[in-house]
Amino acid sequence: MDGETLAIRRRLAGFLRTLRDNGFRIGLAESRDALRILAAPPYRRATTVKPALRALCCGSRVDWRAFDDLFDTFWTGRGVRTRVAVTRAGAQTSQRTMRSLAEAGQAGGLADAADGMADAAPHGRREGASRHENLAHTDFRHLADPAAMARAHDLAERLARTMRTRLSRRWQRHRRGRRPDLRATIRASLATGGLPLDLVQRRRRRPPLRLVVLVDASGSMSLYTSVFLRFVHGILEHFREAEAFLFHTRLVHVSAALREKDAARALDRLGLMVEGVGGGTRIGDALADFNRHHAARVINSRTCVMILSDGYDTGAPERLGAEMAALRRRCRRIVWLNPLLGWKDYQPVARGMAAALPHVDLFAAAHDLASLGALEPYLARL
Amino acid sequence: MSSPDRTGLASCLAAVGYVADGGLATALALMDMLRRPLLLEGEAGVGKTEVAKALAAVHGAELIRLQCHEGLDRADALYEWNYQRQLMAIKAREGADADAVEAHVFSERYLLERPLLAAIRREASPVLLIDEIDRADAEFEAFLLEVLSDFQVSVPELGTIAARSIPRVILTSNGTRELSDALRRRCLYHALDFPDVEREAAILRARLPGIDIALAQQIAEMIAAIRREDLVKRPGVAETLDWAAALMGLGVGRLDADREAVFDTLACIVKTREDRGRLPRAVIERLIGRVA
Numbered sequence: 001m002d003g004e005t006l007a008i009r010r011r012l013a014g015f016l017r018t019l020r021d022n023g024f025r026i027g028l029a030e031s032r033d034a035l036r037i038l039a040a041p042p043y044r045r046a047t048t049v050k051p052a053l054r055a056l057c058c059g060s061r062v063d064w065r066a067f068d069d070l071f072d073t074f075w076t077g078r079g080v081r082t083r084v085a086v087t088r089a090g091a092q093t094s095q096r097t098m099r100s101l102a103e104a105g106q107a108g109g110l111a112d113a114a115d116g117m118a119d120a121a122p123h124g125r126r127e128g129a130s131r132h133e134n135l136a137h138t139d140f141r142h143l144a145d146p147a148a149m150a151r152a153h154d155l156a157e158r159l160a161r162t163m164r165t166r167l168s169r170r171w172q173r174h175r176r177g178r179r180p181d182l183r184a185t186i187r188a189s190l191a192t193g194g195l196p197l198d199l200v201q202r203r204r205r206r207p208p209l210r211l212v213v214l215v216d217a218s219g220s221m222s223l224y225t226s227v228f229l230r231f232v233h234g235i236l237e238h239f240r241e242a243e244a245f246l247f248h249t250r251l252v253h254v255s256a257a258l259r260e261k262d263a264a265r266a267l268d269r270l271g272l273m274v275e276g277v278g279g280g281t282r283i284g285d286a287l288a289d290f291n292r293h294h295a296a297r298v299i300n301s302r303t304c305v306m307i308l309s310d311g312y313d314t315g316a317p318e319r320l321g322a323e324m325a326a327l328r329r330r331c332r333r334i335v336w337l338n339p340l341l342g343w344k345d346y347q348p349v350a351r352g353m354a355a356a357l358p359h360v361d362l363f364a365a366a367h368d369l370a371s372l373g374a375l376e377p378y379l380a381r382l
Numbered sequence: 383m384s385s386p387d388r389t390g391l392a393s394c395l396a397a398v399g400y401v402a403d404g405g406l407a408t409a410l411a412l413m414d415m416l417r418r419p420l421l422l423e424g425e426a427g428v429g430k431t432e433v434a435k436a437l438a439a440v441h442g443a444e445l446i447r448l449q450c451h452e453g454l455d456r457a458d459a460l461y462e463w464n465y466q467r468q469l470m471a472i473k474a475r476e477g478a479d480a481d482a483v484e485a486h487v488f489s490e491r492y493l494l495e496r497p498l499l500a501a502i503r504r505e506a507s508p509v510l511l512i513d514e515i516d517r518a519d520a521e522f523e524a525f526l527l528e529v530l531s532d533f534q535v536s537v538p539e540l541g542t543i544a545a546r547s548i549p550r551v552i553l554t555s556n557g558t559r560e561l562s563d564a565l566r567r568r569c570l571y572h573a574l575d576f577p578d579v580e581r582e583a584a585i586l587r588a589r590l591p592g593i594d595i596a597l598a599q600q601i602a603e604m605i606a607a608i609r610r611e612d613l614v615k616r617p618g619v620a621e622t623l624d625w626a627a628a629l630m631g632l633g634v635g636r637l638d639a640d641r642e643a644v645f646d647t648l649a650c651i652v653k654t655r656e657d658r659g660r661l662p663r664a665v666i667e668r669l670i671g672r673v674a
Contacts, residue, residue, distance in 0.1 A: 025567045033416045040415065042387045048408065055409035056416070059566030061423060061557075064573040182465040194472075241559075292614075297557050300452075 012038060015074050016057075022066060046075065125365070156227055156369060157234035211242040212298050212331075212342050214290065216309030218248045218281035224339045224367075226267065228308050231372060233258050233266050243298045247286035253294065281312060283352060284319035291326050303331045308366060310340050313352030321355035328359040335375070336360040342367030387411055391440070393459055400429075400436035401503065401577070401584045409572045410437060419530055421515075424574035427618015430554040433574075434511035437550065444508040444547070448497035450518035456525065460535060461499045464492045478660035488539040498526075499508055499543070504594040516559040537582035577619065579606050585619060586626050593630060600637045601626050608651065615652040615659060625650040638674035641667065 020026050035055055035151060043049045050071055098176045146253045184200035193200075213232050217225050236258045246252045260266035299305070305327060313320055313373045328334060336356065340346045342365040357363060364380055402410075413420050423431045423625075438445035448459055468487045475483045503512040508585045515523065529535065533545035533577065553569060555561060572632050577585060582602040586593055593608035601622065609616045617625075634640045645666060 025563050027567060030567065033418070035418065037412070042411075048388065049406040051408040052412055055403065055412055055420075055570045055572055056418075058571040058573075059421075059563070059569075060571070062575050064571070183463075186465065186469075297559075300559075 006036060015071075018070060018074055019057055019067075023092075024055055024057055024063055030056060032324065035086075073290075082342075156231040156372065157325060185280065186321045203267065209239075210298075210300060210303040211235060211239050211306060212285070213242070213244045213306045213308065214251075214305055215244065215246050216248070216281060216307075217246045217284070218312070220281070220306075220310055220312050221339070224308075228366070229258070229267055229270065237261075242292075245290060245294070247281070247283065247290075249282050249285070251286040251289040251294075281309070281314040282315040283309060283311070283356075284315040284317075286321055287323035287327060291323055291330075295327070295330055299331050301332060304333045304335060305331045306335045306337065308339075310338055311336075311350050311353030311356065313350070315352070317351040317355035318354050321359070324356045324359040333361045334359060335362045335378070337364055337366035337372075337375075339365070339367040340366035342371060394440040395436050396588065398439040399588045400432060400438050401581055401588055402433075402436075403581065404572070404579075406433070406572055409570050411658065412570055413550055415439055416570070416666055417548060419553055419569045419613075421553045421555065421561075421569035421571050422574050423555045423557060423571070425576070425616065425618070427616070427620060428574045428576055430574055431511065431513060432619075433522060434509055434552040438509040441507075441509065441550070443506060443550070445511060446497050446501045446502060446504075446508050447511045447513060449513045450515050450522070452517060452519065454518045454522050457486045458496060459498050459522070459526075460529070461537060462494045462496065463488075463539075464494050468492050490540070493537070493540070496591075499535055501549040501551075502535065502545035502547070503536055503543065504547055504549070508549050510549040510551045512551065512553045515553045515557040515565075516557060516558060516561060520562065523562055523565055527562075527568060530568065563660050576606075576609060576616070579603050582606070582619070582622060586622065590626055590630065593626060594635060597629070597635060597637070598626070600673050601629070604637060605651070607669045607672060608661070611660065611665070614654050614659045615657060621651045621653075636674075637670050639671060644670060 013031070016031055016034060032287060034053060037043050037049065037052050037056065043052050050068075053071070054064070054067050056304055058067055184197050185198070188198050188200055189196040213235065215225060215228050215232060236242050236244055236255060243253075243255045243360045244258050246254050254270060257269040258266050324334070338353070341363070363377075363380075364375065388404070388407045388411040391411050392402055392404070393616045395402045395407065395410075409420055412418070415665060422433060424430055434447075437443075471487050472483060475486070497510070498579050501508055510646070512526070515526070518526075530551060533548055534542055536542045553565075576582075579599075579602045582605060583595075583598045586598040586601060587595065590598075605617060605622050605625075625647060629637075629643065632640075632643045632647070636646055645663065647662065648658075648666070652661055
């Protein structure tokens with residue numbers, strides 16, 4: 001092997017490492033094939049080798065978009081340290097401007113402590129009840145001290161986890177078919193000397209439920225969002241197919257941030273949403289964005305869409321109604337969880353809420369952990 | 383077997399009526415060189431399925447298609463025994479030697495070939511199109527990965543069936559579900575977008591040989607403009623071809639000369655009520671004015 005080939009090989013190894021650093025899925029087999037491409041005569045020129053390596057190394061549209069920049073930087077920008085990669089840049093800037101969501105939520109909780117004190121009594125500790133039980137019925141508004149907050153977070157997460165296991169087990173046990181399974185019938189007929197007395201039925205195995213959660217992160221919801229996000233984090237971790245979005249004045253896809261294993265860090269990464277807090281909510285616009293750009297990908301016929309919002313919309317209620325109708329046509333069920341519903345004497349008279357209600361399958365309270373837990377049987381029946 | 387390089391392949395594809403860009407031709411050439419499947423991703427209507435058809439035509443190979451759907455399983459994709467015939471055969475041979483009957487019943491005569499098995503049992507290597515893989519379940523995807531890496535299938539009653547020829551495999555995805563990393567890594571990847579104006583005009587000329595060159599250009603520009611509008615369902619290449627054929631059938635020579643015909647034939651490209659509402663007459667007039 002001559003020196004030139006060796007040098008090219010080294011450069012290629014460096015390039016593949018750069019790609020790996022940027023989240024490309026490249027294993028040994030890909031490295032080997034990349035060498036084969038470079039060794040083939042048609043791919044000796046930069047114009048031909050670029051599309052070839054792109055076809056080999058990319059695995060998704062995200063990769064596809066990043067590849068050209070990475071390639072050009074590495075092969076033409078001599079000596080540029082490519083670890084400062086194109087794809088990272090966006091994430092870093094947003095992290096810098098972010099305020100920690102967890103902190104924001106807790107700060108809100110502390111600020112609320114003063115007026116929380118006044119009516120904390122009815123939600124105070126009950127004799128004889130366990131601490132968990134106690135916490136389960138405490139309105140999230142009244143979770144003042146950080147320790148109680150942390151416990152609520154843990155509980156929310158555990159709740160999401162148990163919901164997942166119970167739901168999936170139920171699907172497996174439930175097996176009554178409509179079509180005969182010939183293979184199994186013949187096997188069963190051995191017991192009766194080849195006469196197929198017992199017909200074995202089968203039916204399509206049900207794919208697991210898919211959950212799409214839309215969380216309202218506007219100012220009016222700020223006391224609830226951090227607990228909800230913890231709940232959503234638990235759902236995302238334990239449902240095989242789930243997606244999460246945040247909305248205030250616009251829609252943010254947050255599944256990737258919430259897939260972070262450590263819940264506190266996941267919430268940290270979500271600081272982005274804080275910029276919307278205090279502004280109004282435009283639920284209709286957020287839903288339109290969702291219907292247009294995300295629905296085709298994340299919604300199938302067995303999807304339940306869960307909206308966590310108080311329904312205070314600064315946009316036109318007609319728009320919200322129309323977008324809810326469009327969403328309703330696509331998915332299986334819409335669950336709207338409204339923390340205000342847990343309040344005494346609350347009526348859903350806000351114009352936005354009234355426009356959305358006709359399209360909602362389940363309208364339920366979500367002001368404490370018990371109300372979140374009460375959802376499980378409903379989801380199991382979907 | 384000769385495998386043409388990328389430029390040769392691009393002209394071969396053009397000869398069978400598929401206008402490919404350089405990246406796609408490269409990816410198709412690499413399929414032969416590296417023996418990897420190709421994953422095509424893109425919106426509905428960008429011509430993913432057509433790639434497989436064109437590739438089959440270029441190589442003069444058979445096209446075997448596996449359409450994925452929810453609940454697709456091995457029996458639909460790989461093989462199944464013909465139970466009814468087996469039962470009949472057993473009844474017909476009652477009293478005969480049991481071993482002989484068994485050997486007879488589990489022979490290839492009673493094996494129903496499904497697309498995946500068919501693809502590896504052909505003498506000449508076919509093009510296997512696995513369409514809309516994102517609609518199948520994750521379990522099926524894992525199973526598919528196994529078949530695609532070994533190219534052999536084991537049927538317990540018959541033994542292992544090894545591939546006679548390695549098929550060229552094209553997978554397509556609309557992105558309705560996230561595919562597994564393992565599958566993405568195994569495959570070459572190409573993101574297919576709507577063709578640009580020049581390429582769409584070239585496609586029109588290739589597919590509708592009688593079309594006026596100026597009209598093809600106008601239609602391509604008009605479609606590009608409509609795709610930029612805020613639509614629920616953007617028209618695909620198939621819709622463009624339908625529309626061009628309809629306009630030709632009505633004897634339209636230029637879009638701006640016969641606006642009535644343009645408006646009447648919009649049904650070819652706009653297929654939901656919402657989109658129809660978003661493209662009122664005024665908008666269409668404006669777009670025609672721009673391409674005229």
